[in-house]
Amino acid sequence: MTAALSIRDMLVMYEDFAALNRVSLDVNFGESFGIVGESGSGKSTLLRATTGLASFQSGSLTVNGRSYSGRKRDKEFYRTVQMVFQDPYGSLHPRQTVDRLLLEPLTIHGFDNVDARIARALDEVGLGSGFRFRYSHQLSGGQRQRIAIARALIVEPKILLLDEPTSALDASIQAEILNLLEQARRDRNLTFVMVSHDLGVISHMCERLTVMKSGEAVETVPVEALEKRQLSAEYTRQLMVASEGFRRD
Amino acid sequence: MTPLLTVEDLRVSFPTQTGTVDAVRGVSFTLGRERLGIVGESGSGKSQTGRAIMGLTPSQAEVRAKKLLFGDMDLLAMPPKERRLLRGKRLAMILQDPKYSLNPVMTIGRQIVETLKTHERISSKDARTRVLQMLEAVQINDPKRVFDLYPHEVSGGMGQRAMIAMMLVCGPDLLIADEPTSALDVTVQLEVLAILDKLVSERGMGLIFVSHDLRLVSTFCDRVLVMYAGRVVEELSSAALEQAHHPYTQGLLNCLPRIGSHRHPLPVLERQKEWAE
Ligand SMILES: Nc1ncnc2c1ncn2[C@@H]1O[C@H](COP(=O)(O)OP(=O)(O)OP(=O)(O)O)[C@@H](O)[C@H]1O
Ligand SMILES: Nc1ncnc2c1ncn2[C@@H]1O[C@H](COP(=O)(O)OP(=O)(O)OP(=O)(O)O)[C@@H](O)[C@H]1O
Ligand SMILES: [Mg+2]
Ligand SMILES: [Mg+2]
Numbered sequence: 160m161t162a163a164l165s166i167r168d169m170l171v172m173y174e175d176f177a178a179l180n181r182v183s184l185d186v187n188f189g190e191s192f193g194i195v196g197e198s199g200s201g202k203s204t205l206l207r208a209t210t211g212l213a214s215f216q217s218g219s220l221t222v223n224g225r226s227y228s229g230r231k232r233d234k235e236f237y238r239t240v241q242m243v244f245q246d247p248y249g250s251l252h253p254r255q256t257v258d259r260l261l262l263e264p265l266t267i268h269g270f271d272n273v274d275a276r277i278a279r280a281l282d283e284v285g286l287g288s289g290f291r292f293r294y295s296h297q298l299s300g301g302q303r304q305r306i307a308i309a310r311a312l313i314v315e316p317k318i319l320l321l322d323e324p325t326s327a328l329d330a331s332i333q334a335e336i337l338n339l340l341e342q343a344r345r346d347r348n349l350t351f352v353m354v355s356h357d358l359g360v361i362s363h364m365c366e367r368l369t370v371m372k373s374g375e376a377v378e379t380v381p382v383e384a385l386e387k388r389q390l391s392a393e394y395t396r397q398l399m400v401a402s403e404g405f406r407r408d
Numbered sequence: 409m410t411p412l413l414t415v416e417d418l419r420v421s422f423p424t425q426t427g428t429v430d431a432v433r434g435v436s437f438t439l440g441r442e443r444l445g446i447v448g449e450s451g452s453g454k455s456q457t458g459r460a461i462m463g464l465t466p467s468q469a470e471v472r473a474k475k476l477l478f479g480d481m482d483l484l485a486m487p488p489k490e491r492r493l494l495r496g497k498r499l500a501m502i503l504q505d506p507k508y509s510l511n512p513v514m515t516i517g518r519q520i521v522e523t524l525k526t527h528e529r530i531s532s533k534d535a536r537t538r539v540l541q542m543l544e545a546v547q548i549n550d551p552k553r554v555f556d557l558y559p560h561e562v563s564g565g566m567g568q569r570a571m572i573a574m575m576l577v578c579g580p581d582l583l584i585a586d587e588p589t590s591a592l593d594v595t596v597q598l599e600v601l602a603i604l605d606k607l608v609s610e611r612g613m614g615l616i617f618v619s620h621d622l623r624l625v626s627t628f629c630d631r632v633l634v635m636y637a638g639r640v641v642e643e644l645s646s647a648a649l650e651q652a653h654h655p656y657t658q659g660l661l662n663c664l665p666r667i668g669s670h671r672h673p674l675p676v677l678e679r680q681k682e683w684a685e
Binding site: 197198293297300302334335338356362363364385401402404405 | 448449450451565566594595598621622626628663666673674
């Protein structure tokens with residue numbers, strides 16, 4: 160099986176700080192792969208360097224059999240890979256209508272039937288046509304995140320990079336969005352790379368996961384390891400304890 | 409004793425092209441020196457409730473209330489200038505969207521120093537020390553490096569903690585924390601909560617903790633308001649969250665993914681019309 164995404168020794172430096180310190184990762188086609196790790200450990204950097212939002216100084220990146228370096232990504236790349244960001248506020252231009260936001264990627268990639276596609280995309284993420292001409296600053300966080308997902312899915316990508324897609328959402332919307340993502344993955348045979356702090360979410364959505372710490376990938380395990388509590392990295396164990404809630408001692 | 413905050417029949421509405429959106433429709437509660445949680449689904453009006461208390465409602469919207477009192481001060485009758493002074497000093501809010509609330513063209517350290525200097529007479533050197541201490545208190549590993557970074561140069565969680573530091577640096581009496589930890593990994597989340605917890609128990613700060621994370625709210629807060637469609641549908645003591653009887657609250661509890669439970673698809677809420685009555 161060829162890897163959908165293959166990262167070798169990826170290095171991202173900000174001056175003399177290594178945000179990503181020679182990370183290697185292979186994600187298979189059709190797989191759902193989780194990334195966990197403490198704040199600042201480089202999870203977003205990994206996704207950003209993959210999509211060309213950040214530059215990597217050394218190492219290699221292969222996506223769907225094609226190699227990429229630096230920040231240059233061709234159109235083909237964005238047909239294959241789409242990303243949903245951590246922060247639903249920053250990722251959508253606030254002064255654009257939902258319609259414009261969804262139209263833009265369709266135009267870039269030369270899709271036809273744009274009207275029908277936009278209507279279907281809104282429907283797929285559970286927002287009615289009433290939202291089509293709203294501005295994104297008029298939407299709540301959860302509504303924005305649905306639009307961000309619709310915008311990513313609308314160009315029919317093969318690989319979806321999801322950076323904390325539900326961390327800003329309440330439980331009921333999270334459940335709906337996770338179901339939506341799973342359904343989309345099944346229907347479209349998508350490959351997921353998903354960052355989350357929530358081990359419950361990772362355990363629900365993924366088959367394997369990597370634990371990051373200080374810019375490095377410290378451990379890659381199948382999700383069953385979470386249930387069996389077979390984790391060697393100290394951080395992952397702390398994460399297990401912390402996911403039970405707040406304790407006042 | 410006068411409560412720290414009295415909210416009675418608070419309403420916030422937005423005029424839009426397609427009609428009025430009633431974001432908050434008659435919310436009432438009082439707050440003492442305690443931890444009050446507000447949970448509810450996206451769009452239920454949690455943020456707009458917090459913003460209305462702070463006086464941070466977008467200008468096109470209308471805010472009304474029978475009572476909106478901070479101590480015995482009438483927030484709605486207060487001149488804007490006085491209200492601005494109150495904000496930041498005695499009343500603070502950690503906004504849900506930290507990237508937007510931090511000034512993108514000023515380093516993190518500078519902004520927190522400026523906040524401090526707006527509200528206190530303090531030398532630049534002392535301000536710097538206080539800010540570095542505050543950054544350290546919110547568990548930023550390398551405060552000196554982060555002090556000089558711009559908002560776009562820090563991770564999501566670090567931005568959120570910088571925001572928390574900025575809001576806490578003046579020592580407010582009332583803090584509204586809107587999803588303050590949702591971008592943090594759970595281990596840091598608990599550390600930040602411990603800081604907030606200490607401010608409540610040691611300094612007697614009042615805390616309104618807005619979160620969609622029921623597990624976190626039930627283990628952290630004293631009381632919880634459950635909001636739906638702009639109203640409070642249920643008020644519970646946190647210990648009794650599991651015994652909630654409103655079907656909406658039960659639904660919220662039931663749809664959390666858990667390690668080792670395999671429910672595909674996850675149960676979702678079947679919303680009932682009468683919940684919005
Ligand atoms: N443009 C930049 N300039 C300088 N440092 C940066 C820049 N972008 C990221 N960093 C640093 O790289 C590190 C990793 O950041 P990253 O956003 O990848 O963390 P993360 O694991 O996604 O954390 P979180 O869970 O908080 O979102 C952080 O220490 C951050 O300050
Ligand atoms: N500027 C605006 N114009 C019109 N409607 C708005 C505006 N801002 C917010 N709303 C609406 O007000 C309602 C309440 O929004 P609010 O941001 O308070 O929700 P929330 O409970 O904080 O949700 P989330 O959990 O997603 O943050 C939503 O239906 C939203 O669409
Ligand atoms: Mg991140
Ligand atoms: Mg909100």
